[in-house]
Structure formats: C-alpha cells, structure tokens
Amino acid sequence: MIKIFNADKILKNRFNETTTNWQNFAIDMSRKRELASPMSEFLGSITILIITWYAGTQILEDQTMKPQAFLVFIGMFFQILDPAKKLSSAISSIQGGMASLERVAEVLDYDLKVEEIAEPVSISTLSNQIEFKNIGFYYDKDNVILKNFSLIIPKGKTIALVGQSGSGKTTIANLLARFYDVNEGQILIDGVDIKHLKLKEYRQLLGMVTQESVLFNDSIYNNILMGKPEATKEEVVEAAKIANADSFITNLPEGYDSNIGDDGNKLSGGQKQRVSIARAVLKNPPVMILDEATSALDTESERFVQDALDKMMENRTSLVIAHRLSTIQKADWIVVMEKGIVVEQGTHHDLIAKKGMYHKLVELQNFD
Ligand SMILES: Nc1ncnc2c1ncn2[C@@H]1O[C@H](COP(=O)(O)OP(=O)(O)OP(=O)(O)O)[C@@H](O)[C@H]1O
Ligand SMILES: [Mg+2]
Structure with missing residues (x-):
C-alpha cells in the first residue's frame, strides 16, 4: 500500500x-x-x-x-x-x-516478492484493456488459491468481483497491483505482461482503496496529500469534496490539520474510507482498484461513501470488490467467484434472471 x-x-x-x-x-x-x-x-x-x-x-x-x-x-x-x-x-x-x-x-x-526484470518497459497510460489470462496462484504450494482465472477489463469499464469470503477476491486485487507475482498465466496491460513493466510507473497508474484503509498517524491533510505529494491546497480540498469528506473535515476543531491517530482511530469507519477515497481521487489514476470494507457502515455514511465511490469510478477503469451487492448493480460486468474459480458472470440483470449463485447472494443480503 x-x-x-x-x-x-x-x-x-x-x-x-x-x-x-x-x-x-x-x-x-x-x-x-x-x-x-x-x-x-x-x-x-x-x-x-x-x-x-x-x-x-x-x-x-x-x-x-x-x-x-x-x-x-x-x-x-x-x-x-x-x-x-x-x-x-x-x-x-x-x-x-x-x-x-x-x-x-x-x-x-524490501518489496514483498516481486522484482523488476533487467530491462523493464516504460508505461504511461492504459489505452485498451487489462487482461487476466489463465492465472494460477498460491501463497503456499499446498493451498492453491486461484485456478485458471481469466478476466478482461476493457478501458473505462467497471468490473465487479463478488463471492464468499475467502474466494480469492482480494488476492486478485493484490496480483493486479503486483504485490505478488502469478504462478501461472499472465496479467497483461495493453498486451504487455505486467512483469515486464517498470514497477514504479505501472503503480503510478493504479489507485487503491482497500478493506483496511491505510492511514498514518498524521494530519488529515497529509494523509490525503500522499496521493499526490506536489498537489496544492486547493487540489486537496477539491479531492476531499468529491470524496464527500470536506464537510466532516471542516467540522473538526482543527479542520484539515486534525491528527487522525494511529491507523486513523480517531475517525469513524466511514470517515476513514472517505479520507482514503479522497487520497485516491487526488492521485487521479486511470485504473482504480476498490476492495470494499466488510464492516457494515450505517445507512447514512454508506450513502455518502457510495456516492463518493460512484464519482470516483466515473469514466475510469475499475476493478471493484463488493460485499454489499447494492454497490455494484451499476457495474458493467459482474464476476461471481467461488473458491478461486469463476462460477458465473454477466450483468446484474442477466445474473438475476439466471437464478444462480448471484441471485442467491442477493436474496441472502435482502434478508439482512
Ligand atoms: N498472505 C496470505 N498468505 C497465505 N494465505 C492467504 C494470504 N492472503 C489470503 N490468503 C488465503 O487466500 C484465500 C483467499 O483470500 P482472499 O483474501 O483473496 O479472499 P477474499 O475473497 O478477499 O475474502 P473476503 O471476502 O473475506 O475479503 C483465503 O483462503 C486466505 O486464507
Ligand atoms: Mg478480501
């Protein structure tokens, strides 16, 4: 992160x-x-x-x-x-x-388990698509997490991953960010294997909002600024506004200078998420990876966070991992996973009509 x-x-x-x-x-x-x-x-x-x-x-x-x-x-x-x-x-x-x-x-x-090749290729933007091609992956050999996983994310589209806890969704996000390298298959950006790209330039294309928002014991301002260290004060405030964070921040006694505590423990879950969304908005990357927090937000902050996410993902290539299925009804394509393999995919309407796994998950959530 x-x-x-x-x-x-x-x-x-x-x-x-x-x-x-x-x-x-x-x-x-x-x-x-x-x-x-x-x-x-x-x-x-x-x-x-x-x-x-x-x-x-x-x-x-x-x-x-x-x-x-x-x-x-x-x-x-x-x-x-x-x-x-x-x-x-x-x-x-x-x-x-x-x-x-x-x-x-x-x-x-020390950068986890990945290394740059001898002469990595430069990259400055995504022009066409991201492709997961027959991916196989395990953290340790006895426990294979992903088997023959394939997925195409066309530029500008939002693809959603859903599935039970432990089905491998976060793992896919981690592989796309190249925190780990795949064991089989390739992840291709406009046809180029991400292993061949300059790591720093590649990551510059990505924004990430994860299950645990990673915040540092520093001011709110500096936490947002991390998205783009050279940004002006105006840009920071603008990003916070898009993330629906500006109003709660300005209501704090010290405003943007408020310290957020270790791991942001002086903020509520929804506030933390909005600070990390503001950070991603400020970075303004062409590709957005969103791993939604499992922790339930109250309806009020959920609405704020959802609205912030919708704005952030507009016209952006996004991989969204959602637990609240209401989040992803508007996604262009939904992929349903079970134990590391794709069991269903399609639009929200197709999948509901199919009355399969996705339909079951949606029904379960409606009972909550
Ligand atoms: N760093 C790790 N080392 C070893 N095993 C891991 C590691 N991270 C995840 N796993 C295992 O990989 C599997 C997939 O985990 P992953 O985090 O991708 O699931 P998920 O679909 O994101 O679940 P959730 O909905 O709970 O977030 C799980 O069985 C998990 O125990
Ligand atoms: Mg996860």
Whole structure:
C-alpha cells in the first residue's frame, strides 16, 4: 500500500525525523547512564590518583613542577573530563542509531516478492484493456488459491468481483497491483505482461482503496496529500469534496490539520474510507482498484461513501470488490467467484434472471 502511492520517500523522511528525535533521546539517556556508571567513576578516580601521585613526586622530590601549575592542570583536567565522557557516549549512541537506521531502511526497500526484470518497459497510460489470462496462484504450494482465472477489463469499464469470503477476491486485487507475482498465466496491460513493466510507473497508474484503509498517524491533510505529494491546497480540498469528506473535515476543531491517530482511530469507519477515497481521487489514476470494507457502515455514511465511490469510478477503469451487492448493480460486468474459480458472470440483470449463485447472494443480503 505504501508502495502503490510510491510514498516510500515521504515515509522515509518521516522515519528520519522520528529517528533523529529518538537518537537525541537515546544520547541523553546513555549520557546519564554513563555518568552514574560506577565503572567510569572508578576509572576516573584511578586516573586522578595516578596524576596526583606523579605530580606529587615532581613537586616534592624532583622539584621540576610548581604547585600552582599543578593546581591549574588539575582544574583543567576536571573541566575536560565531563565533556569527554559525554562525547564518547554520544558517539556510541550515534553508531547504534545508524545501525538500526540501516536495518529499517532495508525493510522499507524490501518489496514483498516481486522484482523488476533487467530491462523493464516504460508505461504511461492504459489505452485498451487489462487482461487476466489463465492465472494460477498460491501463497503456499499446498493451498492453491486461484485456478485458471481469466478476466478482461476493457478501458473505462467497471468490473465487479463478488463471492464468499475467502474466494480469492482480494488476492486478485493484490496480483493486479503486483504485490505478488502469478504462478501461472499472465496479467497483461495493453498486451504487455505486467512483469515486464517498470514497477514504479505501472503503480503510478493504479489507485487503491482497500478493506483496511491505510492511514498514518498524521494530519488529515497529509494523509490525503500522499496521493499526490506536489498537489496544492486547493487540489486537496477539491479531492476531499468529491470524496464527500470536506464537510466532516471542516467540522473538526482543527479542520484539515486534525491528527487522525494511529491507523486513523480517531475517525469513524466511514470517515476513514472517505479520507482514503479522497487520497485516491487526488492521485487521479486511470485504473482504480476498490476492495470494499466488510464492516457494515450505517445507512447514512454508506450513502455518502457510495456516492463518493460512484464519482470516483466515473469514466475510469475499475476493478471493484463488493460485499454489499447494492454497490455494484451499476457495474458493467459482474464476476461471481467461488473458491478461486469463476462460477458465473454477466450483468446484474442477466445474473438475476439466471437464478444462480448471484441471485442467491442477493436474496441472502435482502434478508439482512
Ligand atoms: N498472505 C496470505 N498468505 C497465505 N494465505 C492467504 C494470504 N492472503 C489470503 N490468503 C488465503 O487466500 C484465500 C483467499 O483470500 P482472499 O483474501 O483473496 O479472499 P477474499 O475473497 O478477499 O475474502 P473476503 O471476502 O473475506 O475479503 C483465503 O483462503 C486466505 O486464507
Ligand atoms: Mg478480501
């Protein structure tokens, strides 16, 4: 998710900031620890003892040093002792900090299980269609998730995936975003295998609103901005308006500067979704992947969210995974999945008339 917004840079900066703060804190801590350490006190005393003994012999026996000079020397020594201790502990803390920084940077760069080929092809837009061609996929070999899955998403159309929990819908979205690579078959963008494309450019074409909206402990403004870091304030507000989020945001005491808490826990489910929709709207990608949240929204926010989604998907190539079937009645094509295979497909009307699996799912929901 971080990668789909190519937001690693923003996060790395935030990470650096946090690390610097942490480093300062750690330096402070270890300085205190160092000063209290009996070992260093002991060594200090020994040093002073040796110096005093040496200076004593110089003054009393050899008479090569004046007592005044010694007093000045010992005074200076005590002046230097403390900063020297601080310096050494600071250096050791910085070294420790650098090592952890490198490790975390490695983790940030680690991109699940996909790699770019040696000479990847450039891509700037979708002109024709997305095709899933005989896809086979498993997370682990003993448990095959998708078998011979095929699907075409023509440019500008909305395709919906429905099916029971665990049937592989989110997996398909993850494969399209290339968070994983398929084990069999190909995903083709205008006939080119996505494995052959420049990953960063390809992901630039995609917007994603997922089951768990990924929000960061930061202001609402910055969370939306992640969709397009160079956007102006006007663009951010415009995106929030399209996502039906502007009115609730401006009603918060601090408006767009309101902090949303860890994982957005200071917002309701519907508000969180609308913030992540605003982010996707701001990014304005040609292809939209929407994995609808399972958690039921109340009717009021459902209406707002639905309206926001409808606006977002207008004239856009979209893959929509829906749990509330009311969401997708207007989809151009509905694909019904069961245990990783397609069991039915067609328009809402065709599928209702067919009185098959889709019809059953719709009936079940109407009872709720
Ligand atoms: N990261 C993973 N590692 C291993 N198995 C996984 C992983 N993610 C999903 N699965 C398995 O793959 C299958 C399909 O999961 P997926 O998330 O695609 O289902 P879904 O159709 O989106 O379900 P839901 O409607 O509940 O969102 C499930 O059996 C699940 O246990
Ligand atoms: Mg899912």
